[in-house]
Amino acid sequence: MTVWDGLPGQAHVVDQLRRAAAGEGLTHAWLFTGPPGSGRSTAAKAFAAALNCEADDPAARGCGQCTSCREVLAETHPDVAFVRTEKVTITIDEAREMVTKAGDRPQSGRWRIMVVEDADRMAERTTNVLLKAIEEPTPRTVWMLCAPSPADVLVTIRSRCRPVGLRLPPVEDVAALLVERDGADPALALEAARAAQSHVGIARRLVQDPSARERRTATVRLPLTLSTVSQAVALAERLTAIATEEATSSNEERDAAERSKLLATLGVAEGERLPPSLRSQVRALEEDQKRRAKRSVTDSLDRTLTDLLSFYRDVLVVQLGGAVELVNTELGEDIAGFAAGSSPEQTLARMDAINLTRQRITSTNVAPLLAVEAMAVALI
Numbered sequence: 001m002t003v004w005d006g007l008p009g010q011a012h013v014v015d016q017l018r019r020a021a022a023g024e025g026l027t028h029a030w031l032f033t034g035p036p037g038s039g040r041s042t043a044a045k046a047f048a049a050a051l052n053c054e055a056d057d058p059a060a061r062g063c064g065q066c067t068s069c070r071e072v073l074a075e076t077h078p079d080v081a082f083v084r085t086e087k088v089t090i091t092i093d094e095a096r097e098m099v100t101k102a103g104d105r106p107q108s109g110r111w112r113i114m115v116v117e118d119a120d121r122m123a124e125r126t127t128n129v130l131l132k133a134i135e136e137p138t139p140r141t142v143w144m145l146c147a148p149s150p151a152d153v154l155v156t157i158r159s160r161c162r163p164v165g166l167r168l169p170p171v172e173d174v175a176a177l178l179v180e181r182d183g184a185d186p187a188l189a190l191e192a193a194r195a196a197q198s199h200v201g202i203a204r205r206l207v208q209d210p211s212a213r214e215r216r217t218a219t220v221r222l223p224l225t226l227s228t229v230s231q232a233v234a235l236a237e238r239l240t241a242i243a244t245e246e247a248t249s250s251n252e253e254r255d256a257a258e259r260s261k262l263l264a265t266l267g268v269a270e271g272e273r274l275p276p277s278l279r280s281q282v283r284a285l286e287e288d289q290k291r292r293a294k295r296s297v298t299d300s301l302d303r304t305l306t307d308l309l310s311f312y313r314d315v316l317v318v319q320l321g322g323a324v325e326l327v328n329t330e331l332g333e334d335i336a337g338f339a340a341g342s343s344p345e346q347t348l349a350r351m352d353a354i355n356l357t358r359q360r361i362t363s364t365n366v367a368p369l370l371a372v373e374a375m376a377v378a379l380i
Contacts (some may be wrong), residue, residue, distance in 0.1 A: 003046040003062040007039050008168025008177045008200070015045065015163060021050035022058035025069060027162050030135040032146045033155060033165030037199025040146040041084075041117045048072050048080045051142065052109035068109060079109040084117040085295075095122065095129040103138050112141045119145035119344070120152035127154045135162050168198040178207055197327055198369055199309060202303065215242050218330050219307045223379065224338065232376035239376075240369050243301035249291065254290050279346075284290075301368055302358050305375075309354045311335070312347050319344045353378035 004014045018024045030047070032040040049072035050062030064068055067360040071077035081101055083090070088300060098114060106112045122130075134143055143161070150158050174193035177200065180185040184207045195216060196203035205212050222235050254343060262285055263270060266278050274282060287313075318323055318339040326332060339347075357375040360366045 002064040003049040003073065005064070006177070006181070006200075006283065007169075009198075010039060010043065010166055012087070013043055013103035013164055013166055016211040017047045017050065018059075018062065021047065021053070021061045022075055025162075026051075026142075028141065029134050029143040029161040030145070030164055031150065031158050031161035032144065032164045032166065033149050033152075035148060035168055035200060038166040038168050039195065039200060040148075040166055040202050043164065043199075044115045044117070044146055045073065045075075045082075048077075048113045048115055048142075048144065052077065052079060052110045079106040079111065080211050081112045082115045082117065085121055088105045090116075090118060090126060092123075092126045092129060095126045099129060099133045102133055102141050102143070106140050110140070112138075113144065114141070115144045115146070117146045119157075120147040122258060124154060127157055128224065131156055169200070171198055172205050174198050174200055175176060178203060182207065194325070194329065195307075195310075197306075212246070215304075216307050217245060218242065219304055219310045220331065222308065223311055223333075224334055225374070227379060229380070232380055233373055235271055236369060236373040236376040236377075239304055239372050240301065243304045243368075245296055246304075247296035247300040256292075258285060258289070276297060297368065301372070302362055305354055305372075310352060312351045312354070315339045315342070316344060316347045316351070319347060350379050 004018070007014055029307045032044050034040050046062060049069045051066070052072060053061035053063055054066040054068050055061050066075070068077065068341050072080050076084050081098070081099055083094070085094070093298075098116070102112060104112060119127075123378070129144075131154075137143070145153060145157070145161060147153050150163065153161075171190065171193045174196070175184075175186065175189040178189040178193065182204060186262050188260070189209055190211035192203045192213075195213075197204055206216065213286065214337075219239065222238065226232060226235055228304050260270060260280070262282065266281065268274060268278065311331070314326045314328050314335045315338055316322075317326060318336055319342075326335065353375050357371050359373045361368050
């Protein structure tokens with residue numbers, strides 16, 4: 001397998017990056033954009049591996065077999081830095097650290113590469129810290145920024161980057177990748193790819209985690225029981241609980257492991273009283289974990305609302321007589337009945353309410369439960 005095999009349905013992007021890795025049109029800054037699940041960070045990682053691939057033939061770079069390719073894919077290559085945040089935003093101090101690291105000469109590869117996976121999570125003043133480094137790059141340094149759309153990055157930055165636009169791959173290509181790479185059952189892989197709406201990461205989680213499939217099924221069935229304000233309030237509580245449960249389950253074990261590792265580094269046994277001189281370090285870890293937990297809940301709730309949106313998307317398809325396949329094929333009869341009891345205008349208004357709520361919880365400090373309650377009432 002080559003480094004490009006993880007990009008199903010992106011032949012135009014693979015061709016562009018292959019040629020650049022071979023030296024045709026290579027530049028110092030790239031902007032990878034595309035909807036969630038399109039594989040922005042995967043494409044950037046594959047490109048980074050190809051640029052530092054050990055293959056002698058430029059056309060063969062990105063072999064996926066050499067030591068350099070394997071190290072980049074495992075994120076252990078000394079010359080390739082991956083910058084992502086599990087907090088709400090990338091801080092200005094983290095941006096300054098990026099710029100400093102980008103100025104180092106490559107140790108073993110041809111290029112020093114900075115992959116910024118959350119370029120859209122930087123405030124304007126933070127992004128400005130990167131501007132000079134991207135305007136006047138040091139020799140042998142390549143920047144790769146990832147964001148949902150070009151509009152999510154300052155115009156002064158994106159005007160200095162070569163664009164790489166990705167799209168959501170076809171469901172069949174995602175299913176084939178899950179079968180080939182993860183050994184998934186073909187029928188389950190196809191069902192998961194369709195339910196995830198071609199989001200590779202979510203499809204993989206649905207294949208591997210039965211509880212995730214159960215939570216999603218519970219989410220998309222919620223509109224079928226919604227007719228009163230009290231039911232709307234209960235729906236909001238349920239949606240928020242589903243998101244919190246999913247985020248908590250993925251964070252608890254990690255938080256405990258991080259705390260244990262820090263205590264061991266500080267020479268303190270588990271359960272032993274912390275000396276006053278060490279409490280600030282543990283407190284800093286706890287603050288980071290709280291910020292990560294907040295983003296985890298927000299991201300999980302956004303995914304939950306995306307699943308809910310798929311129900312109304314299917315309802316609209318039925319109402320308009322669309323020829324496209326339903327996302328929730330297992331609810332075909334229920335969706336047809338729901339569609340018969342409402343109009344396309346009502347469905348569009350409900351979809352707008354969900355999208356507005358997604359925007360509120362990801363870009364403002366609104367309490368998630370209050371935002372979801374307002375949305376649920378609008379869905380009646």
